[in-house]
Amino acid sequence: MNKKLNKKKLLIVSAMGTIALFAIIATFNIGFVSSKEDGKLRDTNLSSVTMTNLMDFSSKEIYKGPSENSGKVAYITIDDGPSKYTDDIIKILNKYNAKATFFMIDGNMKIYLEQVKNIIESGSTTGFHSVSHDIHKLYETNTSAREEFDINNKTLFKIAGKYSKVIRLPYGSKPYMPSSSYEVLNSAGYKLWDWDIDTQDWKSTSTQIINNVKKYSKDRDNIVILMHEKKQTLHALDEMLKYLSDEGYEFLPIDQNEKPKNYWLGNLS
Ligand SMILES: [Zn+2]
Incomplete structure (x- = not known):
């Protein structure tokens, strides 16, 4: 009973974690779609984008101002x-x-x-x-x-x-x-x-x-x-x-x- 409950808890926690991960990916994804400025990054497969890329990309966005x-x-x-x-x-x-x-x-x-x-x-x-x-x-x-x-x-x-x-x-x-x-x-x-x-x-x-x-x-x-x-x-x-x-x-x-x-x-x- 206790074991079962723990397993259930674990499942819920990991499900929540997955949802959170998707939410993060979706948030960044929206960022990519809305930007037409950097063609290279726009076309990049999301799974291959690292956090460094993301940070680099967002700092560039701030520096450049609104899209051309x-x-x-x-x-x-x-x-x-x-x-x-x-x-x-x-x-x-x-x-x-x-x-x-x-x-x-x-x-x-x-x-x-x-x-x-x-x-x-x-x-x-x-x-x-x-x-x-x-x-x-x-x-x-x-x-x-x-x-x-x-x-x-x-x-x-x-x-x-x-x-x-x-x-x-x-x-x-x-x-x-x-x-x-x-x-x-x-x-x-x-x-x-x-x-x-x-x-x-x-x-x-x-x-x-x-x-x-x-x-x-x-x-x-x-x-x-x-x-x-x-x-x-x-x-x-x-x-x-x-x-x-x-x-x-x-x-x-x-x-x-x-x-x-x-x-x-x-x-x-
Ligand atoms: Zn004149």
């Missing part, structure tokens, strides 16, 4: 270059595996030839930002704006053997651009990009730039950030990317074939 596949995308767009700051901007972008889009002015491309090539090499997108940077000249006739972007293309081809369809108008496409100019640009195949987060970096300190980004990116999954090649922007960039990266954003370059986001299409948030 959170679905949040930030397009970093940088106007008015290239400039003496371009190479340092690229260095900081690389630190975060970030790609940006550079909207370049014709005269600056001709001065900073190497920087144009460096942008291409870094995997960021080369876009155009006109020749004159002057709304009176750009909209003088229906075709003036298109002609300026055609000149940008000739310049880029001379420097790097490439063309680009991605453009941004100085001061944005609204309210200055007449619809006739917009139609001409569209028919020529240009993809016009505006923005939905203005860092106001041209008139701000580095701290203000970061605060603007924090304030306006709140609860938004897809953002197009307007920046310029300025000293204070360069100084704010590292902290800005760190913040957005921790918030789960992936930094993508604008693709040449992507449907643009602009005020005419009304598809910016």
Whole structure:
């Protein structure tokens, strides 16, 4: 009787132990399934994962912050270059595996030839930002704006053997651009990009730039950030990317074939 009881107790204890073990495995398993970041560990057979692996994995998770596949995308767009700051901007972008889009002015491309090539090499997108940077000249006739972007293309081809369809108008496409100019640009195949987060970096300190980004990116999954090649922007960039990266954003370059986001299409948030 006593022996039997002991045996029963033993059975109950070992059953509870097994349940507890399964619970632990299940808990970690959920961790694996929910993480898409580390493909190697995700595909690892659970039975071969040691406690060291698990601890290593979780510490990595904490260090890296939210997964790259959170679905949040930030397009970093940088106007008015290239400039003496371009190479340092690229260095900081690389630190975060970030790609940006550079909207370049014709005269600056001709001065900073190497920087144009460096942008291409870094995997960021080369876009155009006109020749004159002057709304009176750009909209003088229906075709003036298109002609300026055609000149940008000739310049880029001379420097790097490439063309680009991605453009941004100085001061944005609204309210200055007449619809006739917009139609001409569209028919020529240009993809016009505006923005939905203005860092106001041209008139701000580095701290203000970061605060603007924090304030306006709140609860938004897809953002197009307007920046310029300025000293204070360069100084704010590292902290800005760190913040957005921790918030789960992936930094993508604008693709040449992507449907643009602009005020005419009304598809910016
Ligand atoms: Zn500009």
